[in-house]
Amino acid sequence: MSAIRDFIGLVGDGVKANQTLWLLVFGFALFPIFTHFADLPFWNDVAMRIMLLGMAAMGLNLVLGYGGMVSFGHAAFIGIGAYCVGISQFYGISNGWAHLGFSIVPCGLAGLVIGYLALRTSGIYFIMITLAFAQMLFFLFVSLEAYGGDDGMSIDRGEFGFIDLYDPLRLYFLIWCALALVSLALMFIVRSRFGVTLRAIKSNESRIEAMGLSPLRFKMVGYVISAVICGIAGTLFASWQEYVSPDIMHWTRSGELMIIIILGGLATLAGPLLGAIVFLLLEESLPMLLGAVAPAYAENWMIIFGPLLIMVVLFGRGGLTGIIDRLSGTRGNADHKAGPR
């Protein structure tokens, strides 16, 4: 009993220290009520995409923001997760829990192998090696004709027992639960002894060695955790779009995840989710807005999008969460962040 009470106390402390994150997560839980009464079911779909990309970005942020490892290949883990659904269905396995299990193990293993090889380098070499591995996997799936090759394969949503994913609300809340669990896990990890050590390695690797710890082991574990989180996002992504193709792991998606993190705020828990919300809302609404003002240019919405991103990065130090912290006069989001305060 006391262990449970203890755990609830820890959760409470964590939630208090990360209010922006949990406001967003619970906002997503209430969002379907809004879309129901406003009769905008399409926006549920947008919200699911935001949650999925936000979840993947949160996973990447563990290594990119907290660990200082600029991985430019995390789309590969989303892709592996997604293909695990496609390939298991190809062989007649339709159970969604099995899909999740089948994606966690390969993603963890892929993270272990890629991490083991890539983490021997640093800086620009690390960026290039992670990109190279992601491109290798991309072209591997392009060449696998049995699994649709370039065209990909359409799939059925996984069967989660009583949770029928063809009911859009149940799919929505399955994704929401995954988001909430990932948020909870990361909230513990970044404040824990492991997370603190990971952040210290980002700050000064040689001092960590001088304390008798081997930085590589911590970075590897962080890398594997982040790969698994991206894999879970990928598994659900495949079920959500009922289709998987190499496109899901195109290198531009790795870049998208990095932009989402930097936009929202590096090494903050709320940042990637906030970044995903703003990024995807702009992506949805800018073409419409531009179409209304200057229809001829509607396709060129990136002309506005690009400079907007640059403005946030240049003038909003710490991204959107940094701006929120400054406006509210606290440093709530950066509380567990190593870096300029």
Place this chain on the structure above:
Amino acid sequence: MSRAVLELQGLNKSFGALHATRDLSFCVNAGEIHALIGPNGAGKTTLIQQIYGALKPDTGHVLLNGKDITSLPVPGRVRAGIGRSFQISNVLMDFTVLENGIIAEQARLGQSFRFLRPAFDDPDLIVGARKILARVGLDDRADQRVGDLAHGERRMLELALALATAPQLLLLDEPMAGAGPEESQRMSQIIETLRGKLAILLIEHDMDAVFRLADRITVLVEGAVIASGTADEISNSAAVQTAYLGSE
């Protein structure tokens, strides 16, 4: 003769044509402050790096308490009992003084692979961290960000972090470098309090400090030991005079 904590046997290290360490052997005894001096480019830092494990010698052995540690990497040597401060302060700049202590404390305990409890709120770690800081008189600066500390305080913090692992051998690479007279004095006092408790290998350019602190001095020139002995023996040695002051 007291027991040797560190024993170097015939170390050689070359970088291309530069023979930075030449057939070098000497001992650091338990509890002594042993200074390593020599003109710039004598190979002092190269030698420290080989003792610390950041560089591998081409030939020769490094023994700690009689155990060969030549093939151990840095973290292994630290766990075996070597602590180090660097020429340029090497601390966790993005954290507070207390957080530095907490990270050192959890590393000391071997408990850094835990994923649940927030480390910086852990009362046990905070108690341990304060003990680490108190050793150098920094416990009243606990909530300062390290980036805001004065240079001398950063050096103190680094010394505290190096002592946190309870080393048997402490490598101090120019602890007085860049420090003002008061800071140097303070550092000397703290090193003095460590005398007899652990072996210290001290590299320092401040000769007053060296002759005041060192029990024994080894003089390095062009990668080789030219003299080793007490402060008096060294200051009277003709070979040292020639190497340091140049021949007339």
